[in-house]
Amino acid sequence: MTKTPVCICLTVSLALLVVAYNDAKGNPSEATGHADNYAHAEADFQAGVNAYNRGDYKTALNIWRPLAEQGLAAAQFNLGLMYASGWGGPHDDAEAVRWWRLAADQGDAAAQFNLGLMYAAGRGVPQDHAEAIKWYRRAADKGQAGAQFNLGWMYQMGQGVPQDDAQAIKWYQLAAEQGDAKAQYSLGMMYAAGLGVPQDDTQVVKWYGLAAEQGYGKAQYNLGFLYEHGKGVPKDHAEAVKWYRLAAEQGEVGAQYKLGLFYEEGKGVPQDDTEAARWYRLAAEQEHAAAQYNLGVMYQQGRGVQKDSIQAYMWGALSSEQGFEPAQELLETLEKEMIPAQITEAQQLAEEWQAKEK
Numbered sequence: 391m392t393k394t395p396v397c398i399c400l401t402v403s404l405a406l407l408v409v410a411y412n413d414a415k416g417n418p419s420e421a422t423g424h425a426d427n428y429a430h431a432e433a434d435f436q437a438g439v440n441a442y443n444r445g446d447y448k449t450a451l452n453i454w455r456p457l458a459e460q461g462l463a464a465a466q467f468n469l470g471l472m473y474a475s476g477w478g479g480p481h482d483d484a485e486a487v488r489w490w491r492l493a494a495d496q497g498d499a500a501a502q503f504n505l506g507l508m509y510a511a512g513r514g515v516p517q518d519h520a521e522a523i524k525w526y527r528r529a530a531d532k533g534q535a536g537a538q539f540n541l542g543w544m545y546q547m548g549q550g551v552p553q554d555d556a557q558a559i560k561w562y563q564l565a566a567e568q569g570d571a572k573a574q575y576s577l578g579m580m581y582a583a584g585l586g587v588p589q590d591d592t593q594v595v596k597w598y599g600l601a602a603e604q605g606y607g608k609a610q611y612n613l614g615f616l617y618e619h620g621k622g623v624p625k626d627h628a629e630a631v632k633w634y635r636l637a638a639e640q641g642e643v644g645a646q647y648k649l650g651l652f653y654e655e656g657k658g659v660p661q662d663d664t665e666a667a668r669w670y671r672l673a674a675e676q677e678h679a680a681a682q683y684n685l686g687v688m689y690q691q692g693r694g695v696q697k698d699s700i701q702a703y704m705w706g707a708l709s710s711e712q713g714f715e716p717a718q719e720l721l722e723t724l725e726k727e728m729i730p731a732q733i734t735e736a737q738q739l740a741e742e743w744q745a746k747e748k
Contacts, residue, residue, distance in 0.1 A: 431457055435465060442468075447478030458489060466493035467501045474504075474513075483514030494525065502529035503537040510540070519550030530561060538565035539573040546576075546585075555586030566597065574601035575609040582612075591622030602633060610637035611645045618648075627658030638669065646673035647681045654684075663694030674705060677747065682709035683717045690724060699728050703736035708743060 438453035451472050457465035466489045472478050474486035487508050493501035506525035509518045523544060529537035542561030545554045559580055565573030578597035581590045595616060601609035614633035617626045631652055637645035650669035653662045667688050673681035686705035689698045703724045709717035725733060 431460070431462060435462065438465070438468070447472060449478075451478035458492070461492075461496070463493040463496040463498045463501070466490070466496075467498055467504075470501065470504065474508075483508065485514075487514035494528070497532075499529040499532040499534040499537070502526075502532075503534050503540075506537060506540065519544065523550040530564070533564075533568070535565040535568040535570040535573070538562075538568075539570050539576070542573065542576065546580075555580065557586075559586040566600070569600075569604070571601040571604040571606040571609070574598075574604075575606055575612075578609065578612065591616075595622040602636070605636075605640070607637045607640040607642040607645070610634075610640075611642045611648075614645060614648065627652065629658075631658035638672070641676070643673050643676040643678050643681075646670075646676070647678050647684075650681060650684060663688065665694075667694030674708075677708075677712070679709045679712040679714035679717070682706070682712075683714055683720065686717065686720055690720065699724055700732055700736045700739065703728065703733060704739040704743065707737060707740040711740070711744070 434453055435457055438450045438457075441447075441453060442450040451469065454465040454468050454472075458469045470486040470488075470490035470493065472486075473480075473482045473489065475481070487505065490501040490505045490508070494505045502525045506522045506529065508514050509525065510522035511517065515521075523541065526537040526541045526544070530541045538561045542558045542565065544550050545561065546558035547553070551557075559577070562573045562577045562580065566577045574597045578594050578601065580586055581593040581597065583589070587593075595613070598609045598613045598616065602613045610633045614630045614637065616622055617630035617633065619625065623629075631649070634645040634648045634652070638649050646669050650666045650673065652658055653669060654666035655661070659665075667685060670681045670685040670688065674685045682705045685695075686702045686709065688694050689702035689705065691697070695701075703721060706717045706720040706724065710721055728736075
């Protein structure tokens, strides 16, 4: 079977919108002006939270709106979230931006972070990476982990700022130390590649391990790779299987392919062609070319699946279409064994599969 080299890629995903509510006690003076009024505003704010938790978004929106108009940053933040999500009313990114900007101007870190996200994505405002950086930095300086991660990513990519691996490391580290799994994973990547820091397998294992323990699939996959090859840890195929399985169960395609290989070869697990075919299929259905080829070979040979030349040809064709050279050899071998009608049927199945995946 063909084994493809593992490519460890840097994360490029931005953090999701904040969903937690700020405590209404954050800025009582802006909300009301004196303590008695604030106590009333706090009760109203909590009533909105209760309505939200019941799924009564329209009521929550109607309760929070007057509080937001009075200047309560927590209510302004929540109104932004409701408009951005289309909860309790129409989806309106521009309105979300308006309310988040009011909260952000009062120093609300979550609103500053979300405002940065909107500028980065061009939602409700023209896309502007420099503005995204500005708001991320304000939130990051207040310790907002998502903003710290995104700021690190933008320094690493040179998006809105000059590319600077040392600055990327700084912000990733701050977010990682707060337990942000994406930042921990990215910090591991930086140590693996020696970007902004000396290459250090011990640090790679540390940061991947922390992210993997939190269930971050890419880190679980990479930790499995380290155990498979003995990089920074003793070589241990059983431990590699453990981490590959955790990642594979989350849909990490490379991990699914690796499990297929390990079951086929009996590395870290008892040899089992049926399990190998199952994991190859999961990866093949995610368009992993080597897995498609290996699944085709298993159909050709009747290992782990019932022998089926048409299925073998279909998976081989899909793999070959992606430029995986060994698949062309499989097709040529199968064409010597199949009649033209079978080849036509297999080609049609491959075309239908591709059309379904688009």
